[in-house]
Structures are given as C-alpha cells and as structure tokens.
Amino acid sequence: METLTPTNRTRVVRHPERAAYEREQIYSILDEGYICHIGFAVDGQPFVIPTAYGRSGDQVYIHGSAASRMLRSLAEGIDLCLTVTLVDGLVLARSAFRNSINYRSVVILGKAGLVTDVEEKTAGLRCLTNHVVPGRWEEVRPPNQTEMLSTSVLVLPIDEASAKVRSGPPKDLEDDFSIPVWAGVIPLRTQMGEPVPEEHLASGVAAVDTRRFSRFLR
Amino acid sequence: METLTPTNRTRVVRHPERAAYEREQIYSILDEGYICHIGFAVDGQPFVIPTAYGRSGDQVYIHGSAASRMLRSLAEGIDLCLTVTLVDGLVLARSAFRNSINYRSVVILGKAGLVTDVEEKTAGLRCLTNHVVPGRWEEVRPPNQTEMLSTSVLVLPIDEASAKVRSGPPKDLEDDFSIPVWAGVIPLRTQMGEPVPEEHLASGVAAVDTRRFSRFLR
Numbered sequence: 545m546e547t548l549t550p551t552n553r554t555r556v557v558r559h560p561e562r563a564a565y566e567r568e569q570i571y572s573i574l575d576e577g578y579i580c581h582i583g584f585a586v587d588g589q590p591f592v593i594p595t596a597y598g599r600s601g602d603q604v605y606i607h608g609s610a611a612s613r614m615l616r617s618l619a620e621g622i623d624l625c626l627t628v629t630l631v632d633g634l635v636l637a638r639s640a641f642r643n644s645i646n647y648r649s650v651v652i653l654g655k656a657g658l659v660t661d662v663e664e665k666t667a668g669l670r671c672l673t674n675h676v677v678p679g680r681w682e683e684v685r686p687p688n689q690t691e692m693l694s695t696s697v698l699v700l701p702i703d704e705a706s707a708k709v710r711s712g713p714p715k716d717l718e719d720d721f722s723i724p725v726w727a728g729v730i731p732l733r734t735q736m737g738e739p740v741p742e743e744h745l746a747s748g749v750a751a752v753d754t755r756r757f758s759r760f761l762r
Numbered sequence: 763m764e765t766l767t768p769t770n771r772t773r774v775v776r777h778p779e780r781a782a783y784e785r786e787q788i789y790s791i792l793d794e795g796y797i798c799h800i801g802f803a804v805d806g807q808p809f810v811i812p813t814a815y816g817r818s819g820d821q822v823y824i825h826g827s828a829a830s831r832m833l834r835s836l837a838e839g840i841d842l843c844l845t846v847t848l849v850d851g852l853v854l855a856r857s858a859f860r861n862s863i864n865y866r867s868v869v870i871l872g873k874a875g876l877v878t879d880v881e882e883k884t885a886g887l888r889c890l891t892n893h894v895v896p897g898r899w900e901e902v903r904p905p906n907q908t909e910m911l912s913t914s915v916l917v918l919p920i921d922e923a924s925a926k927v928r929s930g931p932p933k934d935l936e937d938d939f940s941i942p943v944w945a946g947v948i949p950l951r952t953q954m955g956e957p958v959p960e961e962h963l964a965s966g967v968a969a970v971d972t973r974r975f976s977r978f979l980r
Binding site: 553557558579581582583584585588589590591592593594596608609611612613623624625626627629631633634636637638639640641643645647649651653669670673676677680681683684685686687688691695713714716720721722723724725726727728729730731732733734735736737738739740741742743744745746748749750751752754757760 | 771775776797799800801802803806807808809810811812814826827829830831841842843844845847849851852854855856857858859861863865867869871887888891894895898899901902903904905906909913931932934938939940941942943944945946947948949950951952953954955956957958959960961962963964966967968969970972975978
C-alpha cells in the first residue's frame with residue numbers, strides 16, 4: 545500500500561522515529577480502534593467529542609443525530625481533526641522525566657462531507673455498525689425511514705494523515721540503571737466481561753458469540 | 763461539592779438525561795482516566811492530540827516538550843478543549859439505529875496557563891506522574907535542571923466543564939423485542955498484563971507492586 549506524504553500539519557516533529565505514514569499501518573490502527581475523538585471549532589472554540597467510526601477503503605465514516613451541533617457543524621465542510629488512540633502500556637522509568645506510555649495513534653485532517661445518497665448512506669451505517677460489532681448489521685432490523693432521516697452520515701477521506709507509535713521498554717539513562725527501583729512496562733489491554741442480556745430476549749435466542757469481538761481477545 | 767453551571771458551550775443538548783455537571787462526578791471520571799485528548803486550533807486547523815494529565819483540586823495539569831507545537835500553542839493562552847473518555851461497554855440493540863456504547867466522558871473548555879514557578883511546576887509534574895502511577899514520583903529520580911527546562915507544564919482550571927454518561931441496557935422499541943437476536947451489553951474494561959521488567963534492573967530490586975494500578979483492577 546501507498547505511503548502518505550507528510551504535510552507540515554501531519555509530519556511528526558517530536559520523536560520523528562515514532563512516525564508512520566504508510567496507509568497499511570494507519571489502517572491497522574484505525575481497524576483495531578472503534579472510538580475516535582473529533583476536533584472542530586465553532587466560533588473559534590475548539591470542541592473534542594468522542595464518537596464511533598468505521599473505515600471503508602480510504603475513507604472514514606462517522607454518524608450522529610442530524611440535529612447535533614457536531615454533525616451540523618461538520619456537514620458545513622469545516623476543518624476537522626479525527627484522532628484514534630490505542631493505549632498499549634504504562635512505561636515505568638527510573639527517572640520521572642522518562643516515564644512514558646506505549647500507544648499507537650492516528651491523526652487525520654480534512655473536511656467531512658455529508659452523505660446524501662441513500663445507498664451510500666446505508667453503506668456508511670453498515671460500515672459503522674460492523675466496524676464496532678462485526679456482522680451485526682446483517683442480524684438486526686435496518687433503519688426505517690424516520691430513523692434514516694434523523695441520522696446524518698459523514699465521510700472523511702484519508703488523505704492527510706499520520707500515525708505515531710511508541711513501543712518497548714523505558715529508555716533510562718545508563719547513569720540511572722543503578723537506581724534500586726523496578727522499571728519496565730505494564731501492558732494494558734481492553735478485555736470483555738461477561739455479556740449482560742437485555743431482559744426481553746425472545747425465547748430461544750442463542751447467547752452472543754463472543755468470538756466476533758476479536759479486538760478484545762488479543 | 764459544587765455543581766457547575768452549564769454554559770451554551772458545555773450544556774449537553776443531545777440526550778440531556780446523560781448530562782452531569784457536579785464536580786464530584788466530573789472528578790471521578792477525570793481520576794479514573796489518565797489519557798485525555800486536547801483540541802486546539804493553529805491557523806484555523808483543529809488538532810486533537812492524546813496526552814497524559816493529572817488532576818489536583820479544581821485544576822488539570824498537562825505537560826510536554828517545551829519545543830512541541832501543542833505546548834507552545836497552548837502556552838499562548840489559546841482556547842482549548844480537554845476531553846477524557848472512558849468506554850464501559852458495547853450496547854447491542856435489536857435495531858441498527860439503537861446500537862450504542864456505554865461511556866463516561868468529560869469535556870473541559872478554557873485556556874491553559876504556563877506554570878513558571880519552579881515549585882508549582884514540580885508539584886504539577888508530581889501530580890502528573892502520580893496520577894498515572896500512584897506513588898511513582900517518590901521512588902524515581904526527580905528531574906534535573908536540564909530536564910526541567912526542556913519540559914513545559916500547563917495548568918487548566920476546571921471552570922467550564924460537563925460530563926456525559928451512558929449506562930445500562932439497549933433501549934429497543936417494544937415492537938423489536940420479538941426479533942430473534944441476542945441483545946444486551948458487552949462490558950469492557952482495561953486490564954493489566956504481566957509486567958515486563960527492563961533488562962538492566964539493579965540486583966535485588968523487588969517486583970513492581972501491581973496493587974497500585976487500582977484503576978485496572980476494578
């Protein structure tokens with residue numbers, strides 16, 4: 545896959561060794577995550593709102609109430625930043641300065657477009673639904689006309705983007721090796737608990753197959 | 763504790779029943795999280811950057827390289843948005859429209875100030891370090907003068923802020939109860955893996971006490 549050309553706005557300046565501009569790496573992070581933080585400004589005030597997303601090819605879909613400030617603002621084609629962050633561990637160094645966090649993040653800059661074509665809008669909602677829970681779209685009731693009208697879907701091209709990744713042990717100064725304190729990495733990951741059934745399940749409904757939640761089983 | 767007065771910018775308009783403006787609830791979310799996403803605009807382009815933070819009383823501290831674009835921009839006193847999001851579960855409804863995510867989030871709006879006083883800067887760094895790993899500041903080498911100079915610490919007052927919380931089961935329409943598909947909540951939580959020691963540990967150093975990572979043991 546292609547490597548994106550960093551712009552002045554997406555080039556990683558601090559710790560350039562942590563940068564990645566290959567679509568492949570950017571997409572693997574986007575595909576493992578499912579919550580993004582979207583930044584946009586209204587009357588000069590930046591807002592950062594968490595929301596679900598889905599990736600399809602070189603595009604990211606987001607959605608929300610057609611009446612929400614975020615969706616209405618973004619649909620006007622204003623500049624936005626969509627950031628996805630996966631936290632992999634706490635990095636405990638022997639000096640306060642070198643404590644760190646292992647993470648993988650992606651930043652996408654651009655403008656989102658309102659999806660008006662009904663077929664593409666349906667495809668976008670399917671992408672979003674199945675990004676979070678694979679196969680879910682095919683087993684639930686699809687949106688009716690009222691639900692479709694009350695939802696907006698936006699699409700953001702992945703053109704101007706970069707990833708930043710920190711991994712591995714703390715990087716202590718050699719002079720600090722003798723400090724008698726534990727140093728290393730505390731790995732972190734998101735795990736599933738026991739599924740909690742809704743109280744009105746139709747009789748004979750099978751338990752949810754948790755294998756589909758593969759991102760939480762690594 | 764006090765309840766914050768929502769402003770036009772922090773009032774939760776979509777799903778107002780999910781809003782919380784009490785400092786107590788806002789602080790409990792801030793204290794459980796340790797990564798925030800900071801939104802700020804440079805030349806009209808919003809950026810959203812993940813970073814660690816710490817809370818002390820009615821303030822949040824962030825830090826970073828004194829040379830970073832984010833720290834330099836924020837230190838000028840521009841408007842920012844600091845958002846913390848905790849994901850608690852996937853909500854599987856019987857209709858695509860009602861799928862959801864259980865989460866707790868906090869949005870703080872304001873301007874950050876550069877901490878120049880050395881004592882307060884040290885207190886801010888201690889707060890940040892111990893927010894992520896309780897007690898860590900007291901056992902590691904404190905920053906030397908060079909490290910202090912290369913780090914900027916910013917402080918953000920928690921004045922204009924709100925929380926938004928979704929919890930509980932999917933809210934399907936009664937007409938959808940008979941759809942023969944599992945519905946309910948998949949609880950999610952962040953858990954610790956086995957600590958990975960750095961390879962140059964001084965001899966006789968005790969293993970890290972994982973009880974201090976209480977936010978990952980719930």
